[in-house]
Amino acid sequence: DTYYGQPAEGDATFEVAAGDFDLRGFEVTNSSLFDANKRPYVLFQSKQIKFSTDCVRQFGKDNKVELLIHPGLRKLAVRRASKDSRQCVQWSRPDDGKYYAKEIPCTAFGGTLFELLDWETDFKFRTYGRLLQNEGDSVFLFDLSEPEIFIQSYLMTGTDSPISGNGELSPLSVSGKRVRAVPKKLADRFGSDFYSHRLTSSSPELQSEDAWKLWLEGQLFETGEKLRVTKFDEMQR
Numbered sequence: 557d558t559y560y561g562q563p564a565e566g567d568a569t570f571e572v573a574a575g576d577f578d579l580r581g582f583e584v585t586n587s588s589l590f591d592a593n594k595r596p597y598v599l600f601q602s603k604q605i606k607f608s609t610d611c612v613r614q615f616g617k618d619n620k621v622e623l624l625i626h627p628g629l630r631k632l633a634v635r636r637a638s639k640d641s642r643q644c645v646q647w648s649r650p651d652d653g654k655y656y657a658k659e660i661p662c663t664a665f666g667g668t669l670f671e672l673l674d675w676e677t678d679f680k681f682r683t684y685g686r687l688l689q690n691e692g693d694s695v696f697l698f699d700l701s702e703p704e705i706f707i708q709s710y711l712m713t714g715t716d717s718p719i720s721g722n723g724e725l726s727p728l729s730v731s732g733k734r735v736r737a738v739p740k741k742l743a744d745r746f747g748s749d750f751y752s753h754r755l756t757s758s759s760p761e762l763q764s765e766d767a768w769k770l771w772l773e774g775q776l777f778e779t780g781e782k783l784r785v786t787k788f789d790e791m792q793r
Contacts, residue, residue, distance in 0.1 A: 612648035680706035
C-alpha cells in the first residue's frame with residue numbers, strides 16, 4: 557500500500573551449492589511482530605527524530621552524527637560526523653557518565669522527508685536497523701520501507717478513518733494513546749521470502765573495500781524537480 561512503498565516482487569535467480577538446504581517457501585519473520593525494543597530503532601515525527609538509547613550508546617562519546625537518506629532504496633544511514641562537518645546533528649546527551657538519546661529537531665526538513673517517503677505527517681513511524689562494522693568503521697543502517705505506524709486512537713473510530721480504503725492497515729495493537737499498526741500483508745504471513753530477504757540485506761562484510769567507502773561525501777538525490785529551499789526565518793522557528 558501507499559505507506560510502505562513496497563515494490564512488486566519480480567523474478568529473481570539465486571545460486572545454491574550442492575547439498576544446500578532448500579529454503580524456498582520459508583519466510584524471515586518481520587521484527588514488527590515481536591517486542592524488539594532492544595534492537596536499534598529510530599522514531600520519526602514530522603518535527604523531530606529520536607533514536608533508541610541502546611542505539612546511541614554504540615557510538616559512545618561520539619554523539620554528533622550525519623544522517624544520510626537514500627529515497628530510492630528507502631534507507632537511512634547514520635555515521636559518525638567528522639569534526640569539520642557542517643551537516644551533523646547531536647543525537648545523544650551525557651548524564652552522569654552515560655549517554656541518553658536526544659530529540660533531534662527536524663522542522664526544516666521533516667516535511668520533505670515525509671513527502672519523499674509518502675508518510676502521513678499526523679502519524680509517528682518507527683523503523684528498526686542494524687549496526688554494520690568493517691575494519692574500525694561503523695554505520696547504522698535503517699530500512700524505511702516497512703515501518704511500524706503509531707496512529708492516534710481517536711482516528712480509528714468510525715468508518716471515516718483516514719487510513720481506510722487503499723491505505724487500510726492490519727493488524728492493530730494499542731500502545732499508550734496511539735494504536736500500533738503493521739503492514740496488512742502480515743495478517744496472513746510472517747515476513748518476507750528467505751531468498752528475497754537475503755538478496756536485499758547483503759552484509760557489507762561481503763563487499764569489497766571499494767564498495768564500502770563509508771566516508772564519501774553525501775550526494776544530492778536527483779529527481780529532476782526544482783528544489784524548494786527552506787527560508788532561514790522558517791528554520792529559526
